[in-house]
Amino acid sequence: MSRIGNSPIKIPEGVTVEVKDNVVTVKGKLGELTQKITDVSVNVEEGNLSVERPSDAKDHRAKHGLYRALINNMVEGVTKGWTKELELVGVGYRARNQGQKLDLAVGFSHNIVLNIAPEVTVETISEKGKNPIIKLTSIDKQLIGQVAAKIRAFRKPEPYKGKGIKFVGERIRRKAGKSA
Numbered sequence: 001m002s003r004i005g006n007s008p009i010k011i012p013e014g015v016t017v018e019v020k021d022n023v024v025t026v027k028g029k030l031g032e033l034t035q036k037i038t039d040v041s042v043n044v045e046e047g048n049l050s051v052e053r054p055s056d057a058k059d060h061r062a063k064h065g066l067y068r069a070l071i072n073n074m075v076e077g078v079t080k081g082w083t084k085e086l087e088l089v090g091v092g093y094r095a096r097n098q099g100q101k102l103d104l105a106v107g108f109s110h111n112i113v114l115n116i117a118p119e120v121t122v123e124t125i126s127e128k129g130k131n132p133i134i135k136l137t138s139i140d141k142q143l144i145g146q147v148a149a150k151i152r153a154f155r156k157p158e159p160y161k162g163k164g165i166k167f168v169g170e171r172i173r174r175k176a177g178k179s180a
Contacts, residue, residue: 005040005064009049009072012079017044017071024071028078031139035070039063042071049075070142077139084148086134090155090163095124095132102134106155106165120147133168 011017015028019042025034039060043050051068053060076082088095094105102122104112116122119140125133134151138144148167157164159175166172 003065005051005053005061005068007068009068009075011044011047011049011075015075015079017049017075019044024074026071026074026078028075028139030078030081033074033078033140035067035074037063037067040067042067073141077141081137081139082141082144084136084144085168086136086148086151086165087168088132088134088165089157093132093155093163093165094126095134096126097122097124102151104151104154104165107163112154114151116147117143120144 015026018025018027022038023034023036024042025032039053040063041052041054043052049071051064051071053064088104088106090107092105093107096103097116100116100118100122102114102116102124104114106112116136120136120138120143123135123137125135136144136148138147152165152167155164157166157170157172159173160177162172162174
């Protein structure tokens with residue numbers, strides 16, 4: 001039984017949800033998102049959206065909660081949007097952006113230049129005495145998560161000194177160094 005899949009999604013004011021040929025389209029003040037669905041049915045009625053599965057087969061149960069969560073993320077994305085912040089921890093680690101190009105200096109012999117998808121807005125914040133922060137904003141939660149993971153993969157935080165690219169608020173499990 002999917003507890004997530006059974007709970008209805010409340011559709012806020014100014015958001016329209018259309019279901020046509022197994023494609024759910026959500027339009028809001030920030031933009032429009034679409035998601036192809038299979039094995040479940042979506043019902044929109046009186047400001048509420050519910051996802052129902054045809055049977056209790058394992059595949060149907062799995063997709064029931066999945067598609068409900070994806071549609072909920074789409075509704076939240078077109079109303080509020082999603083934000084992820086990454087922090088660069090390390091001496092000489094810098095980040096700057098020019099439009100959709102992100103330029104990272106993270107301890108390699110060369111800078112890393114990354115082209116960010118046009119749906120994601122990138123902003124870099126550098127204050128004296130603080131670690132540089134990369135702020136990503138988008139309406140698509142899945143895309144922003146992919147972009148953030150790609151940036152983090154360039155230099156994951158290491159457990160001894162904590163240097164690397166980490167999410168703001170992420171706790172790094174630290175290890176003790178060598179004992180003499």
